[in-house]
Amino acid sequence: MKSFFHLDVSKAFGSDHIELADDRATLRTVLQEVMRKGNGKIEVIDPATGKIDVDYFVLLNRRESQTLPQGLGTELHEGDEVAIGMMHYWGGG
Amino acid sequence: MRKKPAQSVLTREDLERYDRQIRYDGFGEEGQEKLKTSHVIVAGAGGLGCPASTYLACAGVGRITIIDDGIVDLSNLNRQILHWQEDIGQKKVASATAKLARLNPSVQILPKATRITRRNATRLIKGANVVIDAMDNFEARAILNQACVSEGIPFIHGGVWGLCGQVTTIIPGETPCLECIYPEKPVDQGVFPVFGVTPGLIAMIQAVEAIKIIAGFGRLLAGQMLYINEANMDFCLRELIKNPNCPVCGGMKGG
Numbered sequence: 140m141k142s143f144f145h146l147d148v149s150k151a152f153g154s155d156h157i158e159l160a161d162d163r164a165t166l167r168t169v170l171q172e173v174m175r176k177g178n179g180k181i182e183v184i185d186p187a188t189g190k191i192d193v194d195y196f197v198l199l200n201r202r203e204s205q206t207l208p209q210g211l212g213t214e215l216h217e218g219d220e221v222a223i224g225m226m227h228y229w230g231g232g
Numbered sequence: 233m234r235k236k237p238a239q240s241v242l243t244r245e246d247l248e249r250y251d252r253q254i255r256y257d258g259f260g261e262e263g264q265e266k267l268k269t270s271h272v273i274v275a276g277a278g279g280l281g282c283p284a285s286t287y288l289a290c291a292g293v294g295r296i297t298i299i300d301d302g303i304v305d306l307s308n309l310n311r312q313i314l315h316w317q318e319d320i321g322q323k324k325v326a327s328a329t330a331k332l333a334r335l336n337p338s339v340q341i342l343p344k345a346t347r348i349t350r351r352n353a354t355r356l357i358k359g360a361n362v363v364i365d366a367m368d369n370f371e372a373r374a375i376l377n378q379a380c381v382s383e384g385i386p387f388i389h390g391g392v393w394g395l396c397g398q399v400t401t402i403i404p405g406e407t408p409c410l411e412c413i414y415p416e417k418p419v420d421q422g423v424f425p426v427f428g429v430t431p432g433l434i435a436m437i438q439a440v441e442a443i444k445i446i447a448g449f450g451r452l453l454a455g456q457m458l459y460i461n462e463a464n465m466d467f468c469l470r471e472l473i474k475n476p477n478c479p480v481c482g483g484m485k486g487g
Contacts, residue, residue: 141461141466141467141468142461142464142466143396143459143460143461143466143468144396144461193416194418196470198468198470201468201469201470201471202471203470203471203473222459222466222468222470224396224459224461224468225393225396226413226414226418227391227398227414227418228391228392228393228396228397228398229368229369229370229373229391229393229418229421230279230368230391230392230393230424230426230431231276231278231279231280231281231365231366231367231368231369231390231391231392231431232278232279232280232311232312232366232368232392232426232428232430232431
């Protein structure tokens with residue numbers, strides 16, 4: 140998993156990786172686990188719509204999650220790469 | 233020393249100064265001439281603007297306009313590498329211009345100590361080859377995005393936060409513009425954390441994008457956003473989608 144957040148994700152997760160119990164994990168399963176481990180700091184899925192929150196992006200193997208035929212229900216396989224992050228970093232430094 | 237070709241705009245000193253990059257296949261003296269006769273706007277003289285303008289000046293961009301109405305502050309010095317302890321209290325554009333002029337006296341640095349507004353944006357960028365987004369707020373970026381689209385000037389967006397950053401190259405009429413990507417104004421989060429290396433890295437990418445656009449070689453970050461997280465060394469490219477109904481670029485072809 141690749142992550143693009145302001146916060147240190149490994150600190151928020153207490154780990155730099157996520158383990159999934161389900162062998163047939165979907166993109167939604169992964170994101171829900173990210174949200175659970177993020178303790179409310181990472182709201183990737185908008186609870187009102189069940190879709191990706193407008194402030195975030197999610198890529199599966201470099202492809203925008205909204206363009207996947209099965210969307211967040213897409214099953215993940217060994218070696219798949221999920222990238223999630225904030226849409227914008229507006230600082231100019 | 234390299235032999236000076238007939239009718240070149242490059243001097244013997246240029247040929248020596250830029251020798252190592254002139255040797256790059258696909259760039260050569262022709263590329264160097266294009267840089268020498270080019271004009272780049274660096275909008276912002278902070279964490280992004282300082283390193284971006286430094287490398288553009290080193291590379292031999294003939295004219296660099298730096299726009300910023302800010303004053304150097306002690307808290308700038310961890311990242312705004314053209315501003316030094318002795319410059320605190322000075323205008324940022326004055327401080328940056330003084331350093332760049334010493335770094336490469338053969339390039340022209342044009343300081344503009346002003347804020348970018350809807351009234352002056354088009355006038356400020358008119359005739360430039362490239363505009364580099366080195367600003368620190370959404371409003372100014374939106375104004376400059378609109379001005380670049382209307383003038384047909386490539387706009388290289390960069391932004392940072394902490395150890396994260398993003399960069400994309402906007403080519404009017406071809407790629408999504410900033411308004412396509414961010415149709416809504418994000419929440420202003422005020423003072424934010426940032427390590428100097430983050431804007432440094434993003435600004436390097438902005439500078440090389442500008443050089444490639446001007447000299448006409450390589451592949452650009454056009455229609456793609458590069459996200460970087462230095463905390464865990466994650467890099468990713470995200471394809472950007474043009475909004476056909478974009479109020480800024482929707483009427484233009486391409487995408």
